[in-house]
Amino acid sequence: MTTPAYSPxxxxxxxxxxxFAKSWRPVLVNSVVNPVLFLAGIGLGLGGxxxxxxxxxxxxxxxxxxxxxxxxxxxxQTAVVEGGQAVFNAVRTRRSYRVAAYTPLQPHxxxxxxxxxxxVRILLSSAVFVAVMYAFAIPASxxxxxxxxxxxxxGVTCAAPTAAWAITVQQxxxxxxxxxxxxxxxxxxxxxxxxxxxxxGWLQPLVYLSPLWHGARxxxxxxxxxxxxxxxxxxxxxxxxTALAGYLAARRSYRRHLHx
Amino acid sequence: xxxxxxxxxxxxxxxxxxxxxxxxxxAAVPAVRGxxxxxxxxxxxxxxxxxxAGKSTTMRMLAAVSPPTHGxxxxxxxxxLHDGPRIRARLGVVPQDDMLDQELTVRENLVVYGRYFGxxxxxxxxxxxxxxxxxxLEAKADAPVTALSGGMRRRLTIARALVNEPEIxxxxxxxxxxxxxxxxxxWDRLIRLKNDGVALIVTTHYMDEAEQLCDRVLIMERGAxxxxxxxxxLIGAHVLPEVLELRFTGTEHAAGCAAVxxxxxxxxxxxxxxxxxxxxxxxxxxxxxxxxxxxxxxxRASLVRRATLEDVFLALTGRALVE
Numbered sequence: 001m002t003t004p005a006y007s008p009x010x011x012x013x014x015x016x017x018x019x020f021a022k023s024w025r026p027v028l029v030n031s032v033v034n035p036v037l038f039l040a041g042i043g044l045g046l047g048g049x050x051x052x053x054x055x056x057x058x059x060x061x062x063x064x065x066x067x068x069x070x071x072x073x074x075x076x077q078t079a080v081v082e083g084g085q086a087v088f089n090a091v092r093t094r095r096s097y098r099v100a101a102y103t104p105l106q107p108h109x110x111x112x113x114x115x116x117x118x119x120v121r122i123l124l125s126s127a128v129f130v131a132v133m134y135a136f137a138i139p140a141s142x143x144x145x146x147x148x149x150x151x152x153x154x155g156v157t158c159a160a161p162t163a164a165w166a167i168t169v170q171q172x173x174x175x176x177x178x179x180x181x182x183x184x185x186x187x188x189x190x191x192x193x194x195x196x197x198x199x200x201g202w203l204q205p206l207v208y209l210s211p212l213w214h215g216a217r218x219x220x221x222x223x224x225x226x227x228x229x230x231x232x233x234x235x236x237x238x239x240x241x242t243a244l245a246g247y248l249a250a251r252r253s254y255r256r257h258l259h260x
Numbered sequence: 261x262x263x264x265x266x267x268x269x270x271x272x273x274x275x276x277x278x279x280x281x282x283x284x285x286x287a288a289v290p291a292v293r294g295x296x297x298x299x300x301x302x303x304x305x306x307x308x309x310x311x312x313a314g315k316s317t318t319m320r321m322l323a324a325v326s327p328p329t330h331g332x333x334x335x336x337x338x339x340x341l342h343d344g345p346r347i348r349a350r351l352g353v354v355p356q357d358d359m360l361d362q363e364l365t366v367r368e369n370l371v372v373y374g375r376y377f378g379x380x381x382x383x384x385x386x387x388x389x390x391x392x393x394x395x396x397l398e399a400k401a402d403a404p405v406t407a408l409s410g411g412m413r414r415r416l417t418i419a420r421a422l423v424n425e426p427e428i429x430x431x432x433x434x435x436x437x438x439x440x441x442x443x444x445x446x447w448d449r450l451i452r453l454k455n456d457g458v459a460l461i462v463t464t465h466y467m468d469e470a471e472q473l474c475d476r477v478l479i480m481e482r483g484a485x486x487x488x489x490x491x492x493x494l495i496g497a498h499v500l501p502e503v504l505e506l507r508f509t510g511t512e513h514a515a516g517c518a519a520v521x522x523x524x525x526x527x528x529x530x531x532x533x534x535x536x537x538x539x540x541x542x543x544x545x546x547x548x549x550x551x552x553x554x555x556x557x558x559x560r561a562s563l564v565r566r567a568t569l570e571d572v573f574l575a576l577t578g579r580a581l582v583e
Contacts, residue, residue, distance in 0.1 A: 006378030008345070018372050022363045095359045101325050102353040103376035103424075104345040259325050259344070260280075 008105045012113020013120075015096065020121075031125040035074040036132050042193075043067055044136070056195065060224060067138045068147055068219035069192035071129050075122045075151035076158045076212050080183050082118045083162035088175050090114075091167055097258060107254035115159060115247075122155035123148065133223070141225025150222065150239075154215030157239045160246030164253045192216050214238050270336060270428055270459050271299035271322060277330030277483075278317050291317040292483045293330070299428065304450075304460040306474035308467070308569075310577055314483040315463040316356070319430050322461060323353050336427070349377060352426035352458075356433050358417045360405045366392060367401050370420055377424040387423055394449065395419040411442030418449065428459045435469060447472055467570035477569065481577050491569045499567045499575055500531065502546035506539040506559040513539075519557040528552065533574070542567065 020027065047062030056065055090097040100110050126148045133139055162178075169175060189199070190212035196204055207213050214235040221227045276295040282288040292314040299305050307315045320326035321333060324340035324347040333340055335347045360369055370388040379387070392401045395415035400408060408416065414434065421429060434450070435443040450473055454460055464470055470477050471491045478488045487494055495501070508516045516539055520532050530549055533540040543549040546564030554562070 008376070008378075011375045011378065014375055015372055018368065019361065019363065094361070095357070096361065098355070099359050099373070100376060102323055102348060102351070102355070103373075104349045104378070105376055106345060259327065 008109035009112035009116065011103075012100060012105060012110050013116045014113075015100070016114060016117035019096075020117075031074065031078050031121070032128050035070055035125075035129055038070055039063075039067055039129075039132065039136070043070070043138070058226075063136070063138050064140060064224060065195070065220065066193065067133050067136075068144075068223040069216040071126060071133075071147055071151055072154055072212055072216040072219045073187055073190070073192045074129065075126060075155045075215065077183070077187065078122050078125065079118060079155040079158035080162050080179070082114075082121065083159035084166045084175050084178060087114070087163045087166040088169055088172065091257065092170070092172070097167075101258040107258040108251050110258065111163065111247075111250050111254045114163070115156060115250075118159045119152050119156055123152050126151040139223045141223060143225060143227065144223040147219040147222045150215060150218050150236075153236070153239050153243065154211060157211050157215070157243040157246065160243055160250050162246075164246060164250035167250075167253050167257045186210055186212050190216060211239060211242055267301040267303070269298060269300055271297065271334070271461075273297045273322075273328075273331065273333045275331030276318075276321065276328050276333055278314075278321060278326065279329050290483050292321070292480075295331070295478075295480075295485055297478060299459050299461065301427070301459055302454060302457045303476070304454050304462065304474045306470040306477035307461065307463040307480060308465075308470055308477055308573060309463075309480035312482070313480040315480060316432060317483075318480070319432055319461065319463060322428075323351060323430055324348050349424060350427050352421035352424065352429040354414075354417050354421045354429065354431040354434055356436070358413045360413060360416060360420070362405050365402050365404055366397050366408070366416055369405060369416060370423055373420045374423040379424070384423075387425075391419040391422055394422070396445065409442075411438050411445065414438060414442070414446060415449070418446070422453075426458065428461065429453060431460065431462045433463055433465065435464070435466065443469070467568060467573055471569050479573060479576055486576050487572070491572075494569065494572045495567050499571045500542040500544050501567055502543055502549075502564055503567050503571060504541040504543060504546045504549045504553070504562060504564050506541065506553065507537065507561045508539075508557075509560045512557070512560070516553075516557050516559060520553060523552060523556070540571075542571065 043063035043066045047066065050056070050062040056062065087097075097110055101107065130139075130144060130148055133144060166175065189203070189207060190210040191199075191207055192212065196207050196213065199207065218232055218235040221232065274296050276297070277290055277293040279288050279290040295314075295318065297305070307318060309315050317326065321328050321340070322335065324335060324344040327341050336350055338347050340347055361372065364372060367388050370391055371384050374384040374387065392398055395412075395418065397412060397416060397419070400412060405413065405416070418429075418431070418434070431450070435446055438446065447469070450460060454473075460473065462470070462473055474491065476488065476490050477494065479486050479494075487498060489497065506516055506520075517532075517534055520530070520539060520541060524530055524532060528549070529544065531542040533542070541549050541553070550562055550564055553559075
């Protein structure tokens, strides 16, 4: 054989890149334009109202509170759509995973390539978002740029376990219900739009379990410039451990479903 | 010994079996059991069987995407369990459904797929060109897949499976749903590949396809092999060489049937198959049978033909519809 050395996972990454290149316009709207509109509409519009009537602790403007939370929430959103719907389609409708499984790629190469693609997508849209935050002069700290890698980590943390599960799903409606009943509550109640302290006491421990809450807190601390090393360590460790567990589960589930 | 036996052995399976784990509430049923098979360079092997016979499972095992649970399998002398990527690098797979990327053009489908094999850009560009020509898709090279007819999609799927210049091409029901012209064109391309030394493994429901393309066929039923050999050998071994087909008008059908049965009872060396619309009388000499039957009862139409693989298949797997 004269096939030169190549990375099978990178081939899968390039596959998703080729598909993305055909349909980047609506994707750009979903993952960049919409969050930016949200930022302008809610952060600045609603923020004006909040700042006048019941200012946040420490004199933090609502926009400064909301923007990093939205950055994290958008990363999660992209991750669960790619890890959920796209993975489901890749097995059941578009079936590109099935096609790739007939080539030298191993199931874990397919997983690696797709996760890499998801990570790069989140990296790019988060970078644009943070640039917009700077344009609005929202971040108080130059460390805000470090929120980008945190958003990427959060994305992988959400995408890996979602993919591990989505590859086993047989009915498209199940994916829809997952968005409605799991992702939406996480999106709304992970202290992205308001501080966790304003929520009922019994709900607060649940919020601390949400990866989005940890991602949002770290992004916010970096953006505001109030990083507490202990909190940051807890956030990073929790995100990394969840990502690792999700990744291991996905490896197993990809092998079982693609080479059965 | 035919010349094919001197060619190197590409696939060797013995006692091959696959049992999927039991689903909720069901027992584990073997999808394939005790299958022995061999494939040599340039040979075309057909897998025939009703739905659920185990053809697709066999294909998946040969394609190194489904580890066998029983027996041994060597593809290119390698073990699919440990050398899957090396085996798959030398295989081409044409799945039953096209699984093309709808939003990509014909050329892009070939290029994107070729990357999975680590082919450099320059090689890929040249091969895509050659394969577009092979698949007779020059006029559609830059059209999206959605603009292709069923036959064109099949040809593109085959072209895509050839991008790594495979030594074995696995085709799962390659011409199902195609019109006669599209099938002819596809067969022509497959015969060209075979002549170039590519080994083919084809599953099909069409017996004429198996007779056209395959040097040897394996007939499977409920996961097991029931017969194997060249189409000619199978016809010689399992059915009489000629078939007399008799059609009667409505009520005459039963009378015709009785007349043939009577002749068989009197010692005529035939086998009778009763179909709803006609009688099939297998015989060594079809014209003799025709004369003797028509002396007793006159059919609306009758014709003598050579026995085909279809007669073998029906004799071995029964006429009952298997769903």
